[in-house]
Amino acid sequence: MIAHRWGRRRLARWIQWYGHGREGQPDIKSGSGSVEDIVSHHADVHAALSRHQAIIAARARAELSMYRKTGSMSIGTKGPPATKLDRYVYLTDANEGNWWNSAVGFEFGHMAKIPKTDKEVWVPGKWIIHKAAGLPHG
Known part of the structure; x- marks a missing residue:
């Protein structure tokens, strides 16, 4: 001892x-x-982070599949060598001219006009990435 x-x-x-x-x-x-x-920079750390990224991305894809209608939204990943160390799991919309607003609105929620009226309503977010990563959300 x-x-x-x-x-x-x-x-x-x-x-x-x-x-x-x-x-x-x-x-x-x-x-x-x-x-x-x-x-x-240790190889074991990189392997563990890549596994964790893959798990979050798979969960996010499964969650997104419940909501997807047009197929334009998708879950992407980015990591080394495109980034130095970090790993990203992100939501994007391929058919939207402003994909950032579209994906952010889908994740966090957004205001939308009711057709044939001037009334706006709040459309709650789906929290795809948050749920997949186990993060708290609204």
Whole structure:
């Protein structure tokens, strides 16, 4: 038990987020060579993030399939090498000239005019991405 505690304390002094490292040099807080940088580029971390992205995208596609009428909306993904580290799961509308407003309105909700009247009503969002990722939503 004593050896374990000693090893743990020694490791904690050697790898830390702030302060001085084992060599007496200041630790790199962020950027190249920092602990965050080393861990974020590790192959196992990339594999785990890619798996998680695939799960969220599959859930989002299943959720979207319940609402899709024209087939113009779709779920897309983006990750390395197109991005340095981040993974994205997003909703887009291929047939809409302003796909951003269309997708955002579908996700979060939007105002719509009732045909043959000037009355506007709130159309609730479907929260496709939020549900798929387990995020809180309205």
